[in-house]
Amino acid sequence: MPRTDTAAAPDPMPGSRAVAVVGLDCAFPGAPDPAAYYRLLNGTEHTVGTPPPTRFRAGATGAFLADADAFDPGFLGISTAEASAMDPQQRLLLQCAWRAVEDCGVPPSELAGSRTGTYVGAMSDDWARLSLADPAGITPRTGTGSGRSMLANRLAYQLDLRGPSLTVDTACSSSLVAVHLACNALLTDECDLALACGVNIVLGTALDRIYQQAGLAAADGRCKPFATEADGIGRGEGVGVVALRMLDEAVRHGDPVYAVIHGSAVNQDGRSNGIMAPHRAAQREVVTAARVRAGAEPEQIRYVEAHGTGTALGDLIEVLALDDALGARQGPRQAPLALGSVKAAVGHTEGAAGMAGLVKMVLAMHHGTVPPGPQPGTENGQLGLAKRRMELLAEPLRLAAEGPGCRVGVSSFGMGGTNAHLVLGPAPRSRPAAGQQAAPGVFTLSADTPEALRDNLRVQAAAADTTPERDLAALCRTSNRVRSAQPCRFATVAGTPRELAEALHTAADTMPEPVAATEEPSVAFAFTGQGAQYPGMTAALYTGSPLYRGFLQDASAALRPWTGEPVHELILDGSERVHRTGVTQPALFAVEYALARTLTELGLRPCAVIGHSIGEFAAAVIAGGLELADAARLVAKRGALMEALPEGGGMLATRARAREVRTLVADEPLCAVAAVNAPGATVLSGDLAGLARIREQLERGGFRCTPLTVSHAFHSPLMEPMLEAFAEAADGVRGAPPRIPFHSTVHGGPLAEQAAPDAAYWTEQIPATVLFEEAVGSLCAEPPTHIVEIGPKPVLTGLLRRITAARGIPALAPCRNADSGPRQLAEVVARLYQDGLDPEWERLYADTDRRTVRMPPHVFATRWRSWQPAHPARSAALAGLAPGGTACSKSSGEQTSRAQEPAPRGVRGTARQATTDPQPPINGQGQPLTGIRTVVAEIVGGEPTELDENLRFYDDLGFDSVMLMELKHRLEERFPELGELSLPEMLSSLVSIGSLAAYVCGLLTPAAV
Template sequence: MNADPDVAVVGLACQVPGAPDADRYWANLRAGVESVTVFDAAELRAAGVDDALRTRPDYVPAAPVLADPSLFDADFFGYSHREACALDPQHRLFLECAWAAMEHAGYAPGRQTGPVGVYGGSALNSYLLFSGLLPRLSDDYLFTLTASDKDFLATRVSYKLGLTGPSLTVQTACSTSLVAVHLAVRALLAGECDMALAGGVSVRVPHRVGYLHDGGHMLSADGHCRPFDAAAGGTLFGSGAGIVVLKRLDDARAQHDTVHAVVRGSAVNNDGADKAGFSAPSVRRQADAVVEALGAADVDPATVAYVEAHGTGTRVGDPIEVAALTRAYRRFTRARGFCALGSVKSNVGHLDAAAGVTGLIKAVLALRHGEIPPTLHFRHANPDLRLDETPFRVADRLEPWPAGAGPRRAAVNALGVGGTNAHVVLQEAPAPPEPAASVPARPVVLLAVSARTPHALATLSGAVADHLAAHGDAHLADAAYTLQVGRAAFACRGSAVARTAAEAAEALRAAGSRRMPAAPARAAPPPAVVFLLPGQGAPDAGVGAGLYRHEPVFRAGVDRCADHFASHMDTDLRTLVERGAQPRGGAATQAAVFTLGYALASLWESWGVHPAALVGHSLGEFVAACLAGVFPLEAAARVVAARGRLVDTVPAGAMLAVPLSEERTRAHLRDGLTVAAVNAPAQCVVAGPLDAVAELADRLRRQAVPARRLPVTHAFHSAMMEPIIAPLRASVCQVSPAAPRIPLVSTVTGAWMRDAEATSADYWARHLRRPVRFADSLRTLAGLGRYVLLEVGAGGALGGPARQQPGPLAVVDGPSGDDAPSVVRALGRLWEAGVDPDWAAFSAGQPRRRIPLPGHPMRRRRCWIDAPPADVDPEPPEAHAGTLPDRPAAASGTAAPAKSGTAAPAESGTAAPDADATADARDAAAPRTATEAVVIAVWRAVLGDVPIGPRDNFYHLGGHSLLLTRVAARLNGTFRIDLPLLTLMEAPTVEELAARIDDVFRFGSRPTAPARRRTT
């Protein structure tokens, strides 16, 4: 058992009547909003309520309803449309809330460390009974069972979110979700998991209809729930869901989570036979549960200032519950009227399996905000409560809850038909510990945002911008940290670098307004990163100074280089970098270029950005060789220092950048000039004597060729280097180069460096004389597939030539000027290109917290099967998702359309109709063969009425192994063949599968015609 029995509520999410999220829920509670909808005659007729029922005196045309439970983002959770239509809407809503709760806690589902448990329950699956779904799916028992049964509520969340802790469906009627919280708390304290989701859900179908009341015994006669009031006449049932995320308090504080409240103790029991009947409550056993919870919490009941009661507003239930609470409290205190009593059922009705967690979330928010919301419709206390004799009073208006000598405390009560009672004692969150900063805070933060689609990315960026604008600079660093470590990494990405919340909001809105690239059609692995190491010219003054102050890894890299260069030169490289001064002399300049590249590479690797290949330009190839293990750092420093000293003995020369092809550049050469580098198809560098270079520059200027002198003192890679080749070779021989551990592209040959070249002293000596074939080197990288070029050095000199080459997904420049922000900005560019850094390492030593931020927007669409008219027989199982054609339609080349009764996607009001065309406008090109047409028809029958084209992938459309067996059965029955499942797995696209089927007939015996299939 855990030493500290306290458990923290670190995240929460809910969808309840009148509120799509917890923020709106709290606003409604504060304002005393009753979220009960009264339906007019037209709405009731549309819902199938005939006039005879509607006009009955005992019919109440009201219910607490959700906005639209038919809507679901099937694509987000990897479901085909057909599967989504078959799923119990309660499972779908619970899954959405689980995702939202994890995001609210600041944890990316599936990326958290340690096991995460799931505890939850749902109400009766009335969708299966009343939608007409059951007869359509009854031919597939396993599919119907897993889509519909309560047993799979919690395990579905664990599967879809990648959670590996205990996964239990809990069922205790109205107390279900509070019992789930109790079980989750116990599991955390027992060490069975490190985090837990707990809650419940209820979705009633038909949804927007009323009910027949029972004269006020259980159900309200007028559509209002009046807990504790003299006019109380019953409750009314509604739909909703809620989930809390729990962690051990010590862990939450150590990991800098936002703690919304603390669970001090909880208890669960059952009435047993101590009651008049199965559905009757027991005062004694309810009181026992309260006492046990208070004992587990180890708190004085006199310090509990608020109890969120079960409070159904029934004539029998309320007096029994208050009597039980009073009996429990009277064991400890005789005080009266000190504890406020409330019930959220007056706002949102009775949410069945979600009722307990809905009350718990209300109590958590009351503790967090220091206010007690009103219980509605309370005018005069029910005399049977004998309230004046109890410790309780009803909170009938919004009350401030000021801080006292001790922490605020509340309790939540839940009672289930059948006698399972649950009680939870809560306490306000302790003051958060101040995270210690072990290094100076960076001058800027990086906000990394991602989403599944371009429109979702723009929406999320705007929502985060609004949050930052509302909360100011206090939230900025924590928001950046939460986005980095606490959110899933999707394909569509944006970033913003800012010093203030206002800057961040402006940058995020600007990013959101840009035209975003389309989301990738299929999942792709992160791109390879190629380090480009520059090597010419001196770094700009100031480059490295900011990094030296703010980045310990960079500083350590500079210090290591400085230590090794110290014995070979008089200049202290630390002083140069720290002061932002420019080096003087060739040896110091080359040492500074090398040091900057080496220290930056160390910094990038510490952030999890590891090179798949290295390309070094001129001196940069020595840095690349050092990073690849060809030269140990000490040996590299010796060779680079020798190279610099030797260059200083050569007469001064010059280098000229010429924007012409290599062939045209050579046509201009004379007087000892040499092509020293070919950086791009129309970008070369010429080197040679000062006068000759000056004459060439003048001549090109007269011809309107904008040549540019480079800021160097010598003619590198020219014949002027010839006298120092032999002594440089002798210096390399002293250090014994090794074969590279990371692939290197040689800028001498433009090809992948061979081990024989890497270990050759002659190669490294002649390297100074031979032209830099940088353009050829970039072309060689095409073999990497998807890759990003990152300049690991100052100035961005290599970025321009690199962008002229086809192939890289992105080219990210090195730092210049204010280097610390520019490196952070470069990390944002890498993130946008699909590279996933080690965000924990990036934030190491920085004071950060996980905080609630806007979550990923769901693109909900209608996933629903409506009940057929009473006089029409149910359609067969295939009808709701498209049917097979009688035979391949060779003439038209198209699959048979779905039947008119198909449950087609309908756009939710949460997204613009054409905002996410990439999400469902798949490759719907017409099939090219009759076989492809049949495959598409079969897929649509199994997956649902979604656009499918020849190149679409079965798994990317939401298919999985269970559905694959159905595809195989249909195809084998249609074509009268025996296609193994392995063949379907190896051919995941329509065109590949169709080709396999055609091969069966091409190399086997083809039947005269595909089997005909009866349609309805």
């Protein structure tokens, strides 16, 4: 069939079928993150230079990453031995993808098991060639650590992704083709989220030689696209990842959107003038196909990020093809088509070249301006740009001024003829947040080590001060979602960006060594009794927390049939009536129920509850022993009946202990011990005359006494006239065995198994002594890690410090005084998060704050560095590829294939030990521990002496099936007298290093005898 130069017109991609870029990360020469990349492209400096000193490329120039050998294996749960065998491209992709996912506002762990696709564009396979050059150094990890196919698969494996996973190699267009395939997978519902990636690391020099011999290499190592000085390719390195989701899905879920991909296309040059020669018609066709698919007219395309290698032939053909597709040949343009190429700044990043251009344009769309980048030289007049209504971008291009219909293109052409083009548009305009934030947020940050936490605190502090105040709570929510899962934790509550920045700076500089949270805290709730009430209590919390507001209204509604008025309104009006017993008790119950429910909704699930007098009712509801409606009826009846009793009684607080007052009280039939709160904290109750006589004797004995301001003598014989009426009102309340341990202050200990707080219990409670000290003792028999006081102000906290069993247990209070509001509530959550709690963060925020605000990316540790370990054969191979090079890089005097910090699971990494160490003597009584330790160290990357025999293969050392096969192989090499081992027989011994040593010793003992 004759060839046609007319592009077929594919069906346009309607807006609802567009793809959103919802997250990204990158690292290019001179730019370790997206913000630095955008700054670089707005400057005048390029990044071409000599290789970093850690490289084994002698004399070559190019654009190189400064820290391509740095990796953070501990953070990602990878042993140092495995990390040493991994292609640096794998390592870069893992960290870059992690940050891109977090940039979406999604914790990477949340993607486990999801239909997330991984599409990686790469063409470099230097690592595999160098690894296979040394047969003696080949291990099972050589297969998983090298080869282009493993780039995508490693990423999918590490994050447990179940969508499509493939590495694309179409030479220089690889990563843009990967983006095209990812978009198609989303359009055809193969995946819900796609990670499209590009990566390139220059290790060998074979491609340098190819470029030189083909006349494609720039003499100074720099690409100069569309310039008179253009003389060829300058090689570069980099990695980039964009997270893609269908636009309608992104909008529906409120995902942040950087830019929108409206159309993409891929084609082939076919049989052009040589397999490496570009083809004008094919380039025209691919640009036109992407434009039509995007539903855009040629004049809408305002800028094209060109392939722009800086070769005379390539630049000319690209300009001609763009003229055919978008320029004057398509009709008059009101504004010229602007051109540029990121290769002028960071070189030709080969398999990652399309990603370098795409990330540039996504950032340009996000910021509303295309950066001009460093100028490659003087415009090549032979290209005839002006007559084609085209121009090289020399000044920032303000896309925002072009309107929402403005589009830009990104091109990437492969050396073998595979071409790709994308058409992008701006993100849809987001609606400004309306309303006020419900509460100050809790900003959280975590890392796997204290050093990493401090590093990240400094980075976040530098950015916090520039956060708009309207975004502060949303920023805190974002940090909760994506930066809170690691063991070393930090949390702070801040009301302004300035306050947040200062807290982060202070923590980074002065925070003591953070202790990694090892287990979730166990929190007990202690409910305050009567006497803590005051007018307007919790008004600030009611105003600022919708969560608390809703629960207080629920309690008020449950009480209203018995109180006749909304209790919450009476509380908030500041009425002094709150001190009347008939109002006090329902009001305290409502406040305590609402506080406790608010905390449980935030993830504070109490391990036990205890209540002081009236506080027991809310405690019973939270524990599951009473329904809200039943508790409300009992509380309202209790308060009303007590208020109806004749006045005249009183209460007396004394420093005497209970045993020191009981004989005095026994002589006064109308008095009683009302409460034993703590050592030296006893409360007496009864008629005033009897209390006066008891007080006189106590003070004569040196005990201080304080009369309490009360309306009635609670927990005394003076309560008996109301008991029958209360019992009648309580009849029918059965209660239920509490689901949470309920430590009764009536019994001074936990309720008996299957016992329920029923009508009889609540009737008994009225005159009974409050045995708070005893109940706290039982609560702390298995001590909680924290006690949270549930009440309008802290009363029990001071008592807890005086009780020996509770001393040293942190006591927290979400309400401290009349001004306490959402901030104090958030501070309790923040403290518990730092101590290991994983709260239900979402409930802390108002609807308007439940959105993602982008944070500076996570800072990975760079202390561990490694290139390929040195072996004689590999050294010779490298010498052949890079004259004068060495196989193993050095950093600060250390051989960087050796670990410089602890690896995960407590195993310290180091270079692999030789397998010719002398074996220890074997006898019938001993175990060959030294030999076993050496073999295990060779696999996990540790010093043999650091491997304890109790370390477990699966839980502690992270062994998998590949490692088990390597273990079997190495054992056979080290102990040849064993012959070939049977893996099924070995499995029962693969519990710990010690159990394996015992197994091996058992096999060797007959031979030794």
